[in-house]
Amino acid sequence: MLAKKLQVAPNSWAIRLSFQSLIGLLVAVLVIGAIYLTEESKQFLEEEAEDQASSTPHQTNNDSSSISQCDLFSGKWVFDNKSYPLYKEQSCRFMSDQLACQKFGREDLMYQNWRWQPHRCDLPRFNATALLERLRNKRLVFVGDSLNRNQWVSMVCLVETSIPDPMLKSMHTNGSLITFKASEYNASIEFYWAPLLVESNSDDPVIHRLPDRIVRAQAIEKHARHWTDADILVFNSYLWWRRDKMKILGEEWGRSADQNCYNETEPINEEGYWGSGSDPKMMRIVEETINGLERRGLKVQMLNITQLTEYRKEGHPSIYRKQWDPLTEEQLARPEGYADCIHWCLPGVPDVWNELLHAYIVSI
């Protein structure tokens, strides 16, 4: 059950050990905590999937007995404007202007209507009440960069739209930590800004756009003390480790090739597609590191969302988001030049990352 906490004592080997794993946080989202599927819980997942199969028309699942062997991450995107979006952009009180693409003028809204369909089973339906029950008296903490904040905003929207009474939910900022609280459940869903996870000169939650990044690779304590008592931690810091030139102990890292997302309106439907931004070698390293952590008794679950996300080249804000600085005429003439192809519009792709996370949390 969820009770077993991640044991990370400051200055202990565990922190150094988790740092080694952080190198990999690449692939996607790592959920560290007491997340594991027991035989019983797999059964639970199965039943939920079967329920859903019988109650909703879009289900294609005719192999529901095998969800325990089902790879949730291998599948395809299906257009489904009956069940999606899971919430409305304008009704989420905590929506961010960086992600509110409709508000900032995007007119093709199909990006809100895609459902992830694993090949051999169905994702359990997102149930905010069931999730909050699981998170009662607990902290779910997302740690990382703006992409992880993107996922956190999605999670907050998914949950908060199920709590109509404004007295029963709150948002509170304290330095690098932002806390959403569902008071009826005493459940916290938090975001902690630590773009490189370890200590760096980009740690200020507002002023972090610096020409050079300098990190102290062994220094995670500064951040970790804010979340060592979290019940479930979600990491994702791949992007900042790859993007831009960055000094890491004297090494220079190259910029990854950008694929532009401007004008895209549909996902890629070529199955097995891998973009140039993905690095299978890095994935291998993460997998090995996670196995190493598990051998030492840490419960780690990897949500392998890299490929399913790559299909969604049309899901980015592109030019439809709040701009930090007024645009120059030159920029306006070349919109693809300032398109944001890193973050994801909401409602959209991160909602599905959270459906996957939800599937694991409700099953433990």
Ligand SMILES: *[C@@H]1O[C@H](CO)[C@@H](O)[C@H](O)[C@H]1NC(C)=O
């Ligand atoms: C992630 O999922 C994709 C698609 O199913 C698969 O090809 C890849 O090997 C997986 N990677 C890892 C590290 O599990």
Ligand SMILES: *[C@@H]1O[C@H](CO)[C@@H](O)[C@H](O)[C@H]1NC(C)=O
């Ligand atoms: C869903 O999409 C179909 C096909 O594009 C369209 O005919 C229908 O009106 C849409 N329904 C809703 C509720 O948007």
Ligand SMILES: *[C@@H]1O[C@H](CO)[C@@H](O)[C@H](O)[C@H]1NC(C)=O
């Ligand atoms: C489900 O059934 C369809 C036809 O009814 C079949 O083509 C498909 O392979 C089946 N899928 C699985 C996962 O068994």
Ligand SMILES: *[C@@H]1O[C@H](CO)[C@@H](O)[C@H](O)[C@H]1NC(C)=O
């Ligand atoms: C959501 O979960 C709650 C609590 O587990 C349950 O009572 C409710 O029936 C679920 N709702 C749906 C639509 O499955």
Ligand SMILES: *[C@@H]1O[C@H](CO)[C@@H](O)[C@H](O)[C@H]1NC(C)=O
């Ligand atoms: C409320 O949740 C926090 C964790 O976020 C926990 O430490 C505290 O004990 C909980 N309060 C009650 C009354 O259970």
Ligand SMILES: *[C@@H]1O[C@H](CO)[C@@H](O)[C@H](O)[C@H]1NC(C)=O
């Ligand atoms: C903010 O966080 C610090 C610890 O980092 C804590 O000491 C302080 O009490 C918090 N302030 C509020 C208002 O919660």
Ligand SMILES: *[C@@H]1O[C@H](CO)[C@@H](O)[C@H](O)[C@H]1NC(C)=O
């Ligand atoms: C974007 O789409 C518009 C309308 O379809 C087209 O006129 C324009 O040339 C496209 N721009 C680019 C850079 O693809």
